[in-house]
Amino acid sequence: MSVRSVVLVVVWSSGFVGAELGARHAGPDTVLAWRSLATAVLLLPWLVPAVRRFSRRDWLRQAVVGLLSQVVYLGGVFWAAAAGVPAGTSALVTSLQPAVVLVATTRLTRRRLRPAHLAGLALGTAGVALTALGDLRAGVAVVALALPALAMAGLSAGTLLQDRWWAGSTPPPGPTLAVQSLVTAGSFTAVAAGAGHLAPPPTTGFWTAVAWSAMAGIGSYGVYHLVTTRDGAGRASTLLYLTPAVTAGWAAAVFGQGLRPASVAGLLVAAGAVVLLRDAPGTGRAPARDDDRTPARDVRPVRPRPPGPARTRTPR
Structure with missing residues (x-):
């Protein structure tokens, strides 16, 4: 596994801890508004290159991907934390995304999964479920688990669209995240202001949660964008099978929650799934689509004319 893959798993898992930290000090709309505003401010220097480099279509596409992969995803995770869903359980549900993305990309490319890849899907799902045994607690409402x-559905849709729209090209991560963060900040600020929850509580814990979430957001989305554009949407999503067990490790370090043997076992099982799925159809870079690149001209060989007298035009 590459260094960027390891960084993705570690940093992405830290985002669930930030959501639980924020839920202890304020409502999800307040935390998300200030978290997204802080992220947008930090990424302001990359907006200028975005204005120069992106077309109107690029801005529209970035806005759609940002709404799905950030607004919907973060909203689901943070509201779940506020509803009492543990960080490990959120990581469990959202890391079922690899199966969704892999099946979708396989269908779109009209390829078939080999038995080893089907075993990888089953093994990864089993690893996630095994990790959840240490995190699930009684009394969590079905609506909260939804x-x-x-969040998983939003991230899956955003990932598939990004892979489809920018197939064969690598959009710059800085301007990409700057545009998406601007859309995210506007969305969550409008929600919090409309509900009258924009004012932040004057506590150190709240700002610690905001800082943690902002840095985790920039790091995780930046590396996720890098892995998606370099290795493909399916491969990036497959790595998320490892997040529940790593999230349990973060929770043990930050909240003092015990690291259960099931979490360690789940990490090992999920790692085996990543190995089986790393060369599955749809986990590599998708080929460039014809509508996303300049169409090639129909070039035909030019046949030389036989030598003869030169033709002249009579001027009119």
Whole structure:
């Protein structure tokens, strides 16, 4: 596994801890508004290159991907934390995304999964479920559990669209994240202001949660964007199978929660799934689409004319 893959798993897992930290000090809309504003401010220097480099279509596409992969995803995760869903459980549900993305990309490319890849899907899902045994607790409402499922759906749709729209090219991560963060900040600020929850609580814990979430967001989305554009949407999503067990490790370090043997076992099982799925159809870079690149001209060989007298035009 490459260095960027390891960084993706570690940093992405830290985002669930930031959501639980924020839920202890304020409502999800307040935390998300200030978290997204802080992220947008930090990424302001990359907006100028975005204005120069992106076309109107690029801005529209970035806005759609940002709404799905950031607004919907973060909203589901943070509201789930506020509803009492543990960080490990949110990581469990959202890391079922690899199966969704892999099946979708396989269908879109009309390829078939080999038995080893089907075994990888089953093994990865089993590893996630095994990790969840140490995190699930009784009394969590079904509606609350549906929130991380909504987050997973948003991230899956955003990932597939990004891979489809920018196939064969690598959009710069800085301007890309700057545009998406601007859309995210506007969305969450409008929600918090409309509900009258924009004012932040004057506590150190709240700002610690905001800082943690902002830095985790920039790091995780930046590396996720890099892995997606370099290795493909399916491969980037497959790595998320490792996040539940790593999230349990973060929770043990930050909140003092015990690291259960099931979490360690789940990490090992999920790692085996990543190995099986790393060369599955749809996990590599997708080929460039004809509508996303300049069409090639129909070039035909020019046949030389036989020698003869030169033709002249009579001027009119």
